[in-house]
Amino acid sequence: MSFQILGVGSFVPEKVVTNDELSRMVETSDEWIVKRIGVKQRHVCTTETVTDLGVEASKRALEDAGVKAEELDLIIAATISADTISPGLAGMVQNRLGAHCPAFDMNVACPGFLFALDVAAGFFARKTVKKVLVVSAERMSGLLDWGDRGTCCIFGDGAGAAVLGEGDAYLASELHTQGGDDIISIPAKWDNSPFYNHELPKNVVHMEGQATYKFAVTSMVNDIRSVMEKAGITGEQVKAVIPHQANYRIINEARRRLPEIQPERFLINIEQYGNTSSASEPILLDEAYRKGMFQKGDYIVLSAFGGGLSSASCVVRWTK
Numbered sequence: 001m002s003f004q005i006l007g008v009g010s011f012v013p014e015k016v017v018t019n020d021e022l023s024r025m026v027e028t029s030d031e032w033i034v035k036r037i038g039v040k041q042r043h044v045c046t047t048e049t050v051t052d053l054g055v056e057a058s059k060r061a062l063e064d065a066g067v068k069a070e071e072l073d074l075i076i077a078a079t080i081s082a083d084t085i086s087p088g089l090a091g092m093v094q095n096r097l098g099a100h101c102p103a104f105d106m107n108v109a110c111p112g113f114l115f116a117l118d119v120a121a122g123f124f125a126r127k128t129v130k131k132v133l134v135v136s137a138e139r140m141s142g143l144l145d146w147g148d149r150g151t152c153c154i155f156g157d158g159a160g161a162a163v164l165g166e167g168d169a170y171l172a173s174e175l176h177t178q179g180g181d182d183i184i185s186i187p188a189k190w191d192n193s194p195f196y197n198h199e200l201p202k203n204v205v206h207m208e209g210q211a212t213y214k215f216a217v218t219s220m221v222n223d224i225r226s227v228m229e230k231a232g233i234t235g236e237q238v239k240a241v242i243p244h245q246a247n248y249r250i251i252n253e254a255r256r257r258l259p260e261i262q263p264e265r266f267l268i269n270i271e272q273y274g275n276t277s278s279a280s281e282p283i284l285l286d287e288a289y290r291k292g293m294f295q296k297g298d299y300i301v302l303s304a305f306g307g308g309l310s311s312a313s314c315v316v317r318w319t320k
Contacts, residue, residue, distance in 0.1 A: 245270040
């Protein structure tokens with residue numbers, strides 16, 4: 001017993017910030033951003049909270065699944081940018097939806113949604129749940145140094161969600177963590193104690209670009225090959241790859257190294273949304289589904305990488 005996806009949904013803030021607007025804030029240009037990252041614009045919160053994003057995406061997923069909030073047995077949220085340390089995003093979403101089930105957060109940065117899917121699979125395997133909501137929501141705009149063109153051009157805000165039900169469509173997974181803060185880090189500046197004398201760095205995204213690139217490409221290629229082997233499928237059978245939308249060049253290099261999968265099956269929407277961290281995979285999954293790109297029985301591979309350093313991939317069979 002694993003699960004099947006009953007419904008998906010996503011939501012992004014109304015405010016759009018183009019590369020041209022960014023070029024008036026920091027030394028950059030549309031040409032530079034598109035060439036190096038692949039982003040043309042990103043959605044950014046103005047009044048919306050992370051909870052607002054998560055609730056709206058969850059409502060759309062529940063509607064798509066035909067499931068009421070009261071039917072949920074568990075809510076798992078993946079985020080690195082919750083509005084409050086406690087309660088977490090999952091508890092706030094549960095409250096706003098009117099659900100009455102356990103709810104908890106996971107912090108695995110960009111692969112968070114895929115880690116959460118695997119955790120949900122364990123609850124289904126123990127037969128303790130019948131319907132689970134997994135939601136990822138991020139307000140990355142609040143964690144950026146808007147004077148650093150190496151990071152502020154990359155990220156955006158948004159949320160995605162999936163409602164899971166009993167089934168056997170979660171076929172294989174791969175999870176990895178290579179601990180350390182030397183390549184990607186977002187420090188937490190908890191400095192209220194009068195007894196703490198250690199200097200704390202600014203709580204914004206710090207990233208070593210070249211090291212991130214190498215880790216991302218290698219982990220995506222290795223993880224995707226591993227989950228296909230575990231699932232017993234070939235590259236020709238893969239209908240779509242939902243890769244983490246961190247950088248167009250990373251995705252392009254990964255698909256070059258995976259010639260067994262047709263390159264057009266690597267779906268990309270980074271141009272419109274930027275990197276929304278853990279929300280990027282469910283946003284893209286929902287967008288592709290709404291465009292009618294999947295049919296019942298299709299094999300879909302999801303793959304992500306990011307802070308931790310962590311990476312994850314899985315194979316699901318589409319059942320909608």
